[in-house]
Amino acid sequence: AAAAAATAADAAAPASTPPPPGYTELTEGRAKVVFPTGQVFYNPAQVVNRDLSVLTLRHTVAALRAERGAPAETYSVLEGLAASGLRSLRYHLEVPGLSTVTANDVDAAAVATITRNVAHNGVSPAAVTPSCADAVALMASHRAADRRFGAVDLDPYGSAAFLLDAAVTAVADGGLLAVTCTDLGVLCGNQVDAGYARYGASPMRGAFAHEMAVRLVVFATAAAAARHGRSVTLLLGAKIDFYVRIFVRLRDSKAGAKERLTTSALVHVCSGCHTPVTQPLGARKAPNKLTLVSAPAWGVSPPPPAGTCGLCGGRVAVGGPIYTPPLCDPTVVGELRTALGADATDLASADRLEALLALLQAEAAVATPLFLHLATMCKVLRCNAPPAAAVRAAVRAHGFGVALSHTDPQAVKTDAPPALVWEILVLWVARCKGDAVLAAARSAVAAADAAVGGRRDGVTAAPVAAASTATAPADATAAGGGDAAAAAAPA
Known part of the structure; x- marks a missing residue:
């Protein structure tokens, strides 16, 4: 259906005009934009961002109309910082069913460029409307329920944090909010004070920092929505190249806003072994009762002294705090992959999008936020790293889930206790140093198994020594395609 709609949109697309003298024309998707020759501002790295945005907006428009049973319902979009208007034009030309797209920018010269590009594509200003206004003021003027946009897209240079409060009030119930943040240096812990000021949470350095950056942006967006009695549902969030991109649907729900307590957690990271452990802020103890969580963060008994690592x-x-659920809705991502496969030639970055979505979908199967990092662990142990696929196979042999991360191929994302993964690596070191050390390491692994109750399905744990020698291809098969997706993903 999506492919048929796209074909119909192609047939109905207005004809563009030739570029004016002294201007250069660039084509992306079905849109064409012109710039003064020699003054072209165009970032090819953002093609993935815009292709993913088109794909997700198509899905959301179709989902919203199906939910409401109103195929003729109007659906308006705001691009708050439109620059050249390329993204807005692509939305109009490539997403069926949109009524209007408002391409806004505070800079008058940018609005003149938008106006020129709208005319160059033969599009009516009533369909793609240039607007010159402060984005915060414009979104605030649309906070009334009957004036809200079906979707708001924010793609600033730097942080989008200052836009979030206005943005969450300008999106209709069930509508889409898409946010980009390019301040990865701040989000990855290089400036903790700036990160806390912008996002209301402290970023941290570490191998997991890019994933934590995505979770911080979702946390800040959910916090802004909760202040206005609204909840967010994350469709997908990812770190791509030099930026974080998230897509959330907003709902008018004070009860959903309160649930944020159960999806937020502090992060404890050891300065010695660099193991990250999350401490949930709350849990639901009864259907109508939320409560704070007081369990030790390290999950060991007795708990370690305050401020020390339990390992x-x-x-x-x-x-x-960070947002802790998986970084995508697996069902939605599966539908995006299906739509992408139905017309892969429609988007220039289709191959890369398929690899990214496959990784996100596999990653969501393990609900544990953040991950252990193989290279970092081996640096602590002062040993050469074993094959990452073999380590994941060893973890699976103990009955736990394990997955890759889209942010790092050396990630070991697992719901197994961190102590078990450390013992597997200790065993790897022991194998390299002789039988006496190997026997001691096997005993340590057996003790770790006993501490976590053995395998979850009640089956006796498999010998770790055998599991740790598993080959990478065998692990890829057991992973259900996760490792294969990693191999296919571009650098």
């Missing part, structure tokens, strides 16, 4: 006794730093 190695090192000093612990605390960051966050």
Whole structure:
């Protein structure tokens, strides 16, 4: 159906005009934009961003209309910082069913460029409307329920944090909010004070920092929505190249806003072994009762002394809070992949999008936020790293889930206790140093198994020594395609 709609849109697309003298024309998707020759501002790296946005907006428009049973319902979109208007034009030309797209920018010269590009594509200003206004003021003027947009897209240079409060009030119930943040240096812990000021949470350095950056942006967006009695449902969030991109649907729900307590957690990271552990802020103890969580963050008994690691006794730093559920809705991502496969030639970055979505979908199967990092762990142990696929196979052999991360191929994302993964690596070191050390390491792994109750399905745990020698191809098969997707993903 999506492919047929796209074909119909192609047939109905207005004819563009030749570029004016002294101007250069660029084509992306079905849109064409012109710039003064020699003054072209165009970032090819953002093609993936815009292609993913088109794909997700198509899905959301179709989903919203199906939910409401109103095929003729109007659906308006706001691009708050439109620059050249390329994204707005692509939305109009490539997403069926949109009534109007408002291409806004505070800079008058940018609005003149938008106006020129709208005319160049033969599009009516009533369909793609240039607007010169402050984005915050414009969104605030649309907070009334009957004036809200079906979707708001924010893609600033730097952080979008200052736009979030206005944005969450300008999106209709069930509508889409798409946010880009390019301040990865701040989000990855290089400036903790700036990160806390912008996002209301402390970022941290570490191998997991890029994933944590995505979770911080979702956390800040959910916090802004909750202040206005609204909840967010994450469709997908990812770190791509030099930026974070998230897509959420907003709902008018004060009860849903309160649930944010159960999806937020502090992050404890050891300065010695660099193991990250999350401490949930709350849990639902009864259908109508939320409560704070007081369980030890390290999950060991007795709990370690305050401020120390439960694994190695090192000093612990605390960051966050972060958003803890999976970074995508697997059902939605599966539908996006289906739509992408139905017309892969429609989007220039289709191959890369398929690899990214496959990784996100596989990653969501393990609900644990953040991950252990193989290279970092081996640096602590002062050993050469074993094959990452073999380590994941060893974890699976103990009955736990394990997945890759779209942010790092060396990630070991698992719901197994961190102590078990460390013992597997200790065993790897022991194998390289002789039988006496190997026997001691096997005993340590057996003790770790006993501490976590053995395999979850009640089956006796498989010998770790055998599991740790599993080959990478065998692991790829057991992973259900996750490792294969990693191999296919571009660098």
